[in-house]
Amino acid sequence: MPILRQWAERHPDKTAALVAFSDQAITYGELDRRANAVTQLLIWMGLAAGDGIAIMLDNDPTYFELIWGARRHGIYYTPVSTHLKPEEAAYIVRDSGAKLFFVAARFADAVQALLADNPHRCTVYALGGALDGSFDYAAELARFDRLIEIPDGPVGKDFFYSSGTTGRPKGIKQPLFANLRQAQASGDWVRDNFGFAEDTVYLSPAPLYHGAPLRFTMRTLESGGTAVIMRKFVPEQALATIEHYRITHSQWVPTMFFRLLALPDEIRARYDLSSHRCAIHAAAPCPLELKERMIDWWGPIVWEYYAGSERNGATCISTADWLTHRGSVGRACVGTIHILDEAQNELGPGEIGDVYFDGPQFVYHNDPEKTARSRTAKGWSTIGDVGYLDEDGYLHLTDRRSHMIISGGVNIYPAEIENHLALHPDVADVAVFGIPNAEYGEEVKAVVQLREPSKASSALAADLMAFCRDDLSHVKCPRSIDFEAELPRQENGKLFKHVLKQRYLQPA
Numbered sequence: 001m002p003i004l005r006q007w008a009e010r011h012p013d014k015t016a017a018l019v020a021f022s023d024q025a026i027t028y029g030e031l032d033r034r035a036n037a038v039t040q041l042l043i044w045m046g047l048a049a050g051d052g053i054a055i056m057l058d059n060d061p062t063y064f065e066l067i068w069g070a071r072r073h074g075i076y077y078t079p080v081s082t083h084l085k086p087e088e089a090a091y092i093v094r095d096s097g098a099k100l101f102f103v104a105a106r107f108a109d110a111v112q113a114l115l116a117d118n119p120h121r122c123t124v125y126a127l128g129g130a131l132d133g134s135f136d137y138a139a140e141l142a143r144f145d146r147l148i149e150i151p152d153g154p155v156g157k158d159f160f161y162s163s164g165t166t167g168r169p170k171g172i173k174q175p176l177f178a179n180l181r182q183a184q185a186s187g188d189w190v191r192d193n194f195g196f197a198e199d200t201v202y203l204s205p206a207p208l209y210h211g212a213p214l215r216f217t218m219r220t221l222e223s224g225g226t227a228v229i230m231r232k233f234v235p236e237q238a239l240a241t242i243e244h245y246r247i248t249h250s251q252w253v254p255t256m257f258f259r260l261l262a263l264p265d266e267i268r269a270r271y272d273l274s275s276h277r278c279a280i281h282a283a284a285p286c287p288l289e290l291k292e293r294m295i296d297w298w299g300p301i302v303w304e305y306y307a308g309s310e311r312n313g314a315t316c317i318s319t320a321d322w323l324t325h326r327g328s329v330g331r332a333c334v335g336t337i338h339i340l341d342e343a344q345n346e347l348g349p350g351e352i353g354d355v356y357f358d359g360p361q362f363v364y365h366n367d368p369e370k371t372a373r374s375r376t377a378k379g380w381s382t383i384g385d386v387g388y389l390d391e392d393g394y395l396h397l398t399d400r401r402s403h404m405i406i407s408g409g410v411n412i413y414p415a416e417i418e419n420h421l422a423l424h425p426d427v428a429d430v431a432v433f434g435i436p437n438a439e440y441g442e443e444v445k446a447v448v449q450l451r452e453p454s455k456a457s458s459a460l461a462a463d464l465m466a467f468c469r470d471d472l473s474h475v476k477c478p479r480s481i482d483f484e485a486e487l488p489r490q491e492n493g494k495l496f497k498h499v500l501k502q503r504y505l506q507p508a
Contacts, residue, residue: 002150003184004068007224008032017061017217017227020203020241026061031068031221037144038069044144045123047099049074049154050176054098054122056080056089056107056209059229062127063208064221066102067156071183074154074176078161079209086113088169092161095366096171098122102137105129155183159365160211160309171365172309189333190219193316194249194278194303200225201275203241203250205233206491211309212282216251225249233491235259239271246275253493254286257294258428268297277301284493285397285415287422288327295319304329306395308383310374313337313357315395328394335359339389344376352388352398356380386413403497405434407442410475417444417468417476424467426450426460429487432478433497435504446478447500449487456483 007016012029019025026034042053053075055066063079070077078096080089082104090113093101103111105128114122115133124134155177161169177183190196202220204227206213217227228245230238233256241247260268279294280303295302300319306329307314315337317330335357339347347353358380364370374381386404387397399413406412414432421430429449434442448464450456461481468477488496 002072002180003222004028004032004035007221010224014224015226016221017064017229019059019061020228020230020237020245022231024061026064028224031061031065033147034065034141035068035072036147036150037141038065039072039150040144040148041141042069042073042075042100045100047073047075049156050076052076052078052096052098052159053100053102054078054080054093054096056082056101056103056110057127058082058104059208059231060104060127061229062102063214064217064227067158067214067218068221071156072150073156075156076159076173076176077156078159078171079214080110080161081209082107082207084110086110090114090117092169092171093122094118095168096159096161100125102127103131103134105131108132152180154178155180157183158211158214162309170367170370172362173365174311174360174362184222187219187222189314189316190216191223193305193333194280196220196223196225196249198224199248201228201245201248202226203228203230203238203245203247205230205238205241205250205252205256210283210491212251216280220249233259235263236267239263239268239273242273242276243271248275249278249280250276251280251282253281253283253491254290255284255429255489255493257281257286257290261290261293261297273298278303280305282306284495285419287419289423291322295323305333306330306397307334310362310381310383311360312362312381312383313359317394321394325390325392325394328390328396330395331393332357332395337389337393337395338380339387340376340380347388349389349391352386354382354401355385355387355395355397356382403433405442405444407434407437407444407475408440412444412476414444417446417472417478420468420472421446421448421464424464426452426455427464429489431487431495431497431500433501435501437479443479444476445504446481447487448481448483449485450483453483453485 008028014028015025016028016031080092086109089110101122101124105126108131111124111131125137126134127137159173161171204213204217208214220227279301282305302319305316313335314333315330316333338356339353341353384401386399386401399415403414417432418430421427428451431447435445437443464481488499
């Protein structure tokens with residue numbers, strides 16, 4: 001019996017998912033019935049296992065009925081960012097080959113961009129209002145008002161697209177789960193390490209179109225818990241949500257930690273966080289001091305994990321282990337880690353190289369060359385990160401290979417410089433990258449977002465460069481520093497360095 005049906009029969013009136021401080025909520029009984037109706041709609045529309053749908057919604061419990069319905073019929077589901085331009089959203093829907101597009105009515109421009117060039121004849125279902133060229137989702141779903149039994153078969157899976165930091169975003173696709181047991185087992189590492197269970201009340205403050213928020217809310221539902229989602233991350237409201245809903249588990253990115261810690265002490269002390277027993281963070285590097293301050297505030301409940309949308313492997317680390325292996329992202333909990341040099345020879349402890357896993361396989365959709373570049377002859381795969389294993393097998397990430405600066409033949413990893421500059425009391429955020437240098441090929445450039453933008457000056461830039469020289473090798477220190485009011489980050493904490501770097505690409 002499918003796991004959702006089991007929970008629906010065990011506690012049909014228990015809230016499965018809700019939007020914090022709103023009237024949007026769905027019980028397990030309702031979710032099972034509506035997901036079953038979605039499956040019937042997919043069958044009626046002629047979709048077969050291996051076909052795909054796309055979803056462009058705000059944070060809404062409807063996400064979950066669509067996904068559970070797709071999973072039950074072996075359908076790939078592609079979340080589309082609500083912040084994309086209409087043409088960008090339409091590109092992802094077309095490139096994914098989605099046969100159905102479920103979209104909130106407020107994204108009418110994306111629908112029109114899709115319909116203007118729609119060779120795949122993708123059918124559009126609008127939620128929350130009528131759109132030209134679309135069907136009304138609520139009316140269509142209402143036609144399937146009784147439960148039916150769905151034959152067992154392959155189980156659907158997410159089909160995410162990369163952030164598109166260079167060129168068009170790429171789809172990341174894995175084989176479907178062969179059966180329900182395999183699908184359920186894929187979440188064992190989350191349940192085993194973070195303690196997801198029937199009593200879990202999980203807070204997701206980030207958009208569901210990102211990989212981690214969607215996957216972890218689904219793990220919550222697979223475990224019989226309750227997923228609490230925020231429409232948008234607001235620091236004090238996040239604390240109020242933990243108190244009000246007695247949140248047990250949550251997930252964050254470092255920029256959220258920074259904004260939480262920026263709250264006045266009296267506001268941070270105002271809320272009862274005693275129910276909170278597991279705060280998970282990932283998606284972007286977390287400066288050591290920032291994490292230490294969160295541990296000081298929340299206690300030894302802070303967990304970190306490392307994984308990519310490719311899902312080729314994962315690591316995780318508890319507070320206790322992090323304090324004895326500072327800066328590590330943990331030991332492997334999915335797959336085995338291999339650190340390889342450029343000739344793909346395996347390196348020993350402490351030696352920096354490319355991070356590979358021998359875990360689950362994936363492909364970059366419509367890009368066999370990129371897929372091939374991510375593989376070794378043994379089939380191990382990388383998502384482009386660089387790092388090393390310590391003597392105890394804990395992984396330490398150095399940076400992305402694509403971010404590496406080569407200056408005078410020396411390899412420089414920006415993350416180390418960024419983490420150091422982040423310790424300066426005037427710095428709110430920082431990006432470090434290479435820019436052209438006639439003599440050395442590249443030189444180190446830093447762009448800084450200040451806590452108080454009015455402080456920006458050549459004198460402060462000089463102070464920050466001196467701050468680096470106190471503790472970093474001179475080759476790693478920025479040759480110049482510029483200031484920006486705000487750095488271009490996504491809600492998941494990832495920094496669009498290419499947006500900044502483009503300004504400096506003219507030869508010196």
